[in-house]
Every structure is written in C-alpha cells, then in structure tokens.
Amino acid sequence: MEVKDNMRKIVLALVALVFLFPFYWMVVVSLGNPEDFMKVPIRYLPSKLNLRNYLDAVNYIPFLRYFLNTLYISLMVTFGGTLSSSFVAYGFSKIKWPGRDLLFLITLGTMMLPPAVTIIPLYMEFRKFGWIGSFKPLWVPAFFGSAWAIFMLRQFYMNIPNELIDSAKVDGANHFMIWYKIILPSSKAPLAVVALFQFVYSWKNFFGPLIFLRDQSMYTLSLGLAFFQSRHGGTEWHLLMAAATLTTIPTLLVFILASRYLIEGIRLTSGIK
Amino acid sequence: MRKRRELLTALIFVSPWIVGLLLFQVYPFFKSFYYSLTDFNPIKRPELIGFKNYSWILQDKLFWKSLWNTIFFVLIGVPLDQTVALSLAVGLHGLRKSRLMRSLRGIYFFPILVPEVVMSLVWMLMLNSEFGIVNQFLEKLGFNPPAWFLSTLWAKPMIVFLRLFFVGTAMVIYLSALNEVPKEIIEASVIDGASPTRRFWKITIPMISPVILFNLIMDTIGTFQIFTEPYVITKGGPARSTYTLTMFVYTNAFEHLDMGYASAAAWLTFSMIFISTLAILYAASKKVYYGGER
Numbered sequence: 001m002e003v004k005d006n007m008r009k010i011v012l013a014l015v016a017l018v019f020l021f022p023f024y025w026m027v028v029v030s031l032g033n034p035e036d037f038m039k040v041p042i043r044y045l046p047s048k049l050n051l052r053n054y055l056d057a058v059n060y061i062p063f064l065r066y067f068l069n070t071l072y073i074s075l076m077v078t079f080g081g082t083l084s085s086s087f088v089a090y091g092f093s094k095i096k097w098p099g100r101d102l103l104f105l106i107t108l109g110t111m112m113l114p115p116a117v118t119i120i121p122l123y124m125e126f127r128k129f130g131w132i133g134s135f136k137p138l139w140v141p142a143f144f145g146s147a148w149a150i151f152m153l154r155q156f157y158m159n160i161p162n163e164l165i166d167s168a169k170v171d172g173a174n175h176f177m178i179w180y181k182i183i184l185p186s187s188k189a190p191l192a193v194v195a196l197f198q199f200v201y202s203w204k205n206f207f208g209p210l211i212f213l214r215d216q217s218m219y220t221l222s223l224g225l226a227f228f229q230s231r232h233g234g235t236e237w238h239l240l241m242a243a244a245t246l247t248t249i250p251t252l253l254v255f256i257l258a259s260r261y262l263i264e265g266i267r268l269t270s271g272i273k
Numbered sequence: 274m275r276k277r278r279e280l281l282t283a284l285i286f287v288s289p290w291i292v293g294l295l296l297f298q299v300y301p302f303f304k305s306f307y308y309s310l311t312d313f314n315p316i317k318r319p320e321l322i323g324f325k326n327y328s329w330i331l332q333d334k335l336f337w338k339s340l341w342n343t344i345f346f347v348l349i350g351v352p353l354d355q356t357v358a359l360s361l362a363v364g365l366h367g368l369r370k371s372r373l374m375r376s377l378r379g380i381y382f383f384p385i386l387v388p389e390v391v392m393s394l395v396w397m398l399m400l401n402s403e404f405g406i407v408n409q410f411l412e413k414l415g416f417n418p419p420a421w422f423l424s425t426l427w428a429k430p431m432i433v434f435l436r437l438f439f440v441g442t443a444m445v446i447y448l449s450a451l452n453e454v455p456k457e458i459i460e461a462s463v464i465d466g467a468s469p470t471r472r473f474w475k476i477t478i479p480m481i482s483p484v485i486l487f488n489l490i491m492d493t494i495g496t497f498q499i500f501t502e503p504y505v506i507t508k509g510g511p512a513r514s515t516y517t518l519t520m521f522v523y524t525n526a527f528e529h530l531d532m533g534y535a536s537a538a539a540w541l542t543f544s545m546i547f548i549s550t551l552a553i554l555y556a557a558s559k560k561v562y563y564g565g566e567r
Binding site for chain 2: 103
C-alpha cells in the first residue's frame with residue numbers, strides 16, 4: 001500500500017513538472033541572451049540575467065498600450081457582466097412567474113451556440129451601430145448578462161432561504177431593494193467567482209478582438225502577441241517570451257489570490273446533472 | 274393583481290438578458306441562416322440564391338479537408354482530454370485533502386488561466402525544428418525527431434497534445450464528483466472483496482457518469498470550434514493539415530469577404546455540433562446513472 005501510494009505521488013509530481021515546464025522555459029528564454037537558446041548544446045538556464053529584454057519587449061510592441069486596452073475591456077466586461085448577471089439571476093430564482101423555467105432552459109441552450117454561427121450577423125449588426133474598430137463589440141454585450149454567470153448565480157440564490165426575503169417584504173421592501181440590500185451583500189463570494197471568470201476569459205479572448213478591432217493601436221495583448229510573432233519573419237523569441245511573461249503575470253496574480261475560489265466555482269457550475 | 278405585479282417585476286429583472294438574448298444570440302442565429310441562402314459581402318446587399326452556397330461548399334475540397342481535420346481533433350482530442358483529466362482527478366482523489374493534493378491541483382489548473390496565444394507561442398518555440406528545446410533534447414538522446422508543426426503528419430497530433438494542458442476545468446469537475454461518491458458504497462464493496470480495478474469500473478465510473486457526460490459534451494462543443502491554436506501556430510498549415518471549420522468560416526467571411534458562403538459553412542458547423550451532442554446524449558441515455566432520480 002505504502003509503495004503504491006509513493007508511486008502515485010511520483011507519477012503525479014512528474015506530470016506537474018510537465019505542466020510547469022512550458023512556463024519555466026518561457027521565463028528562462030525571456031531572461032536570456034538570444035544566442036543562449038538558439039544553438040547546441042542547450043542551456044537550461046540563461047548565461048546571465050538579461051532584464052533588458054523586458055525593457056526592449058515593452059518598446060518593441062506597444063506593450064503598455066495593449067495592456068491598457070486589454071485591462072479596459074476586461075474591467076468593463078467584469079463590471080457589466082457581474083452586475084447584470086446578478087440582477088437577471090434574481091429574476092430567475094427569487095420570483096415565481098410563468099415561463100421562467102422555459103426561458104431559463106433557453107438560456108442554458110445558448111451555451112451550445114458556437115460563436116462561428118453568430119459572428120457574421122453580429123459583425124454586420126455592430127457595423128450598423130458604427131462599433132467596428134472600437135472596443136464596444138467586446139464589452140457592451142456583457143452588460144446584458146452572460147448565460148453561465150446567470151446560471152451560476154441562480155444556483156446560489158436558490159439556496160438563500162426565502163424566509164429572509166419574505167420577512168423583508170413584510171417590512172415593506174420591494175424586490176429591487178431586496179436584491180440590492182440583501183442579495184448582493186450576502187453573495188460576495190459567488191459574485192467574486194463570477195467576476196474573476198469574466199475577467200480571465202476576457203483577458204484571454206482572441207477571436208473577438210481579431211474580428212472586431214481594426215487599428216493596431218487598439219489591439220489587446222493576445223492579439224498583439226500573435227501579430228508580433230507573425231509579422232517578424234525571424235521572430236525575436238527572447239523579446240516575445242518577455243512580452244508573453246508579462247501578459248501572464250496578471251493571470252498569475254488572479255491565480256495566487258483566488259485559485260481556490262475559481263476551483264470552487266467550477267465545482268458549483270458542474271452541479272447540473 | 275399581486276400576481277401581475279410580480280410578473281412585471283420579474284420581467285424587469287430578466288429584461289437585460291431578454292434584450293441581450295434577442296440582439297446577440299437569437300437574431301444573429303436566424304440571420305446567419307438567412308445569410309447562408311444569399312450572396313453577399315459587407316458592401317453588397319444580400320441577394321437570395323437558394324441553397325447554392327451549400328451545394329458549392331459540398332464540392333469545395335478545402336471544406337472537406339477542414340471538416341476532416343476538425344473531426345480528427347474531436348475524435349482523438351476529446352477522448353484523450355477526458356482520459357487525462359479523469360486520470361489526474363483519480364490520482365489527486367487518492368491523496369485525500371492534503372497540502373500536496375492542493376498544490377498539484379493548482380498546477381494542473383493553472384494553464385486554464387493562461388491565454389491560448391501565450392501557450393501556443395511557447396510551444397511553437399519549444400517545438401521549433403532548428404533550435405527548439407524538445408528536438409535538441411531528443412537529438413542528444415540519439416533520436417531523429419520530426420519538424421512537428423512543419424510536418425503534415427505531426428502538426429495535428431501536436432495541437433491535440435498542447436491542448437491537453439487545458440484539461441484543468443474538466444479535472445476539477447471530475448475531482449468534485451469523485452468526492453461525492455458515497456463512502457458507504459465503496460466500503461460495502463471493499464467488504465465484498467471487490468478488487469480496486471473492478472471497484473473503479475463497476476462503482477466509481479457509473480456513479481460519476483453524469484459528470485463524464487457533461488464534460489464529454491462541453492469538450493466536444495469546444496473542440497469543434499478549435500481556432501486559436503492552429504491560427505497562431507500554423508495558420509492552418511502545413512498543406513492545410515491543421516485547417517479547421519472555424520478557420521474556414523473566418524477566412525471566407527473576413528478575408529475573402531464571401532459572407533453568404535461563410536454563413537453556410539457556419540451553419541454546417543453548427544449542425545455538426547448539434548448532431549454530435551444528440552448522438553452523445555443518445556448513446557449515454559442507457560448508460561448514465563442518475564442516482565435514482567427521474
């Protein structure tokens with residue numbers, strides 16, 4: 001039993017090393033001289049720490065610009081998506097009305113809809129609004145709620161005892177006050193999970209920015225990195241990896257601060273059987 | 274009277290979603306079907322041409338190629354993803370709630386938070402045929418490694434491979450399902466003398482089957498839409514060997530500006546996803562165990 005247990009630990013640890021290696025290599029290359037990793041024999045560590053790469057990378061692509069663009073979009077999506085999804089989820093959980101369950105089923109169904117199907121009409125629609133080439137197509141839809149966030153928050157609100165709401169009603173509160181005064185403050189944890197996921201997915205998004213952004217100065221980090229690579233035939237990998245590392249740092253912060261909540265959040269979402 | 278007021282209040286609460294649903298999902302969904310029956314581009318008004326786009330697509334070699342590539346990604350990638358995710362979850366489950374378990378779980382989960390573009394670029398560098406670390410290492414061991422993303426044989430499998438780094442979500446879901454398998458059932462089977470392997474196949478798997486089904490469907494839907502990795506790494510090459518359905522839609526719509534044609538391809542993609550989901554549900558309907566409900 002002991003031996004088997006140790007075997008299990010060794011295998012899992014080896015897999016963990018495989019999972020970590022790409023990130024290790026990204027950081028190592030980002031800190032090294034370009035020659036270090038372009039020739040045999042391989043070096044697993046840079047010959048000397050070359051922090052200049054980071055300075056060069058930041059200037060090589062307009063990193064700060066892309067960073068601020070991405071941050072702006074992600075924060076708008078996070079704010080709008082979390083607020084509206086919470087509002088909508090209340091209507092799906094704490095008020096009984098005919099058609100509620102049907103509409104909720106349709107809501108879940110939309111999660112199956114591939115963006116490839118809706119993207120062309122959306123593009124034409126946003127063009128009519130005059131939004132192409134602006135950030136609006138990337139964040140305005142979030143203010144109307146997102147299906148999985150509504151789903152997640154609804155799951156949580158269902159478990160808030162109705163007595164709490166009934167007694168507030170007796171005290172003369174209407175549903176809007178209840179949502180604002182009782183539900184929002186008592187669901188900080190699930191709201192945080194929803195907010196984090198919205199942030200991460202918006203931060204990572206590639207397809208949306210690729211379609212809707214025109215001007216290079218408005219690119220997001222994901223888009224900027226991809227174009228940086230393809231535009232320069234002989235890619236300067238040490239600079240690219242420095243930019244990639246910088247792009248990953250905010251995600252790493254989210255991970256360090258909140259991975260436990262994110263994992264808990266995924267656990268909740270899978271509660272549908 | 275009170276009921277009507279409740280209904281009105283409820284509708285105000287869900288109204289943002291109803292508007293969003295109509296504007297960003299329902300309308301585009303049907304509109305794209307209409308577009309698929311037309312000849313149109315951003316400067317030319319749509320002109321109805323019946324099902325011509327569809328019949329042209331079915332004669333388009335590139336469409337068949339992208340369909341086949343996408344099916345490869347689904348048929349090879351999804352089972353592999355799920356096997357790895359479930360194996361990791363079972364491994365972690367055996368560690369109980371220890372510090373080690375939490376750290377390993379965090380490491381397996383982390384890539385989920387990393388932009389696909391970053392992951393693609395790092396693997397592009399590591400698998401570079403001239404100076405990539407993987408090939409340098411393999412050559413040192415005396416192998417003669419292929420050029421990976423430049424090889425028509427290896428490009429597809431390597432994209433499947435790098436997507437294995439994104440199994441974190443599925444793994445977390447499996448892990449929580451494993452934690453919810455009632456201990457009494459496991460203990461009873463131990464007393465009955467069932468071997469661990471038999472216990473796994475006869476008890477654990479059926480108990481977590483709803484979650485397997487959920488992960489299978491989500492992964493299938495996601496993989497059918499695979500785009501970012503091949504777009505960034507290979508641009509669909511070499512020789513279109515990693516060209517996918519979503520790339521076909523994207524290229525026709527936003528590079529060739531043939532939006533009617535692209536819409537038809539998009540609807541065919543949607544049909545494939547829909548049919549696959551139904552097929553999985555049907556195949557599972559007899560096998561999935563719902564704990565006595567329904």
